[in-house]
Amino acid sequence: EVAGSKTLWRKGVSGTALQFDGYYSEITLPQKNAPKLRDAITLESWVALGAYPWSDVPIIQQMDDSPEELETQEGKVGRDFQVSLKVENDRGYFLGIDGYGKPTFKLKTGDRLQVLKAGKVLKRRTWYHLIASYSKTTGMMKVYVNGDKVVQKQMAKRDIELSENPVRIGKGKDRRPIRPVRRNTFADSYSLDGLLDEVKIYDISLSEDQVKAVYNAFQETAESRMQVDMDKRIFPEGENRK
Numbered sequence: 001e002v003a004g005s006k007t008l009w010r011k012g013v014s015g016t017a018l019q020f021d022g023y024y025s026e027i028t029l030p031q032k033n034a035p036k037l038r039d040a041i042t043l044e045s046w047v048a049l050g051a052y053p054w055s056d057v058p059i060i061q062q063m064d065d066s067p068e069e070l071e072t073q074e075g076k077v078g079r080d081f082q083v084s085l086k087v088e089n090d091r092g093y094f095l096g097i098d099g100y101g102k103p104t105f106k107l108k109t110g111d112r113l114q115v116l117k118a119g120k121v122l123k124r125r126t127w128y129h130l131i132a133s134y135s136k137t138t139g140m141m142k143v144y145v146n147g148d149k150v151v152q153k154q155m156a157k158r159d160i161e162l163s164e165n166p167v168r169i170g171k172g173k174d175r176r177p178i179r180p181v182r183r184n185t186f187a188d189s190y191s192l193d194g195l196l197d198e199v200k201i202y203d204i205s206l207s208e209d210q211v212k213a214v215y216n217a218f219q220e221t222a223e224s225r226m227q228v229d230m231d232k233r234i235f236p237e238g239e240n241r242k
Contacts, residue, residue, distance in 0.1 A: 062167045092162060
């Protein structure tokens with residue numbers, strides 16, 4: 001199911017891509033039709049951001065989506081104001097972008113939600129190929145950007161704990177903005193602002209050679225990945241009132 005106020009199909013890396021509006025756009029897959037993962041997972045997508053999200057936003061996820069819980073609010077109201085949230089421990093998996101434009105992989109194994117965040121900031125209006133993977137055999141979580149492994153994490157070799165919620169693409173739970181400027185800033189609804197194409201879930205953990213092969217299959221497009229079929233953002237013009 002594709003939800004939202006409007007659906008925009010744009011030129012993608014392969015055929016057409018779906019443009020998400022940053023507010024309401026979302027694709028859902030019922031839980032009964034979702035892959036039954038346990039020992040391994042690979043999440044894949046091409047993404048081109050129009051703007052950075054308010055906070056973590058999924059490219060694809062199947063998560064419990066428990067409401068955020070506030071722990072502390074510190075500092076002066078304004079630029080130095082900081083909000084601390086309780087650590088999430090939802091079941092499920094998440095590949096998305098954080099509020100600073102960094103690819104983020106979340107996965108519940110055993111009794112903990114593991115989080116793996118890449119240091120690389122994705123530029124806006126540029127196509128990127130993202131892959132996140134986990135294997136119970138090795139206990140390794142990995143994130144790849146454009147075929148290259150950018151971060152990995154060794155974990156205990158445990159089963160994936162799945163959520164019973166639907167699979168969601170482009171939109172997750174309500175969250176507070178990462179840089180609030182006042183104490184009465186609450187969690188709110190938003191979605192990814194940008195283009196998604198070739199979103200996939202595998203029940204295996206792709207090897208590094210397989211990741212490169214998948215990326216190189218779109219190499220001609222990757223070389224011109226700055227050519228993104230998205231309207232340019234401009235500031236509105238107003239009358240010159242004196």
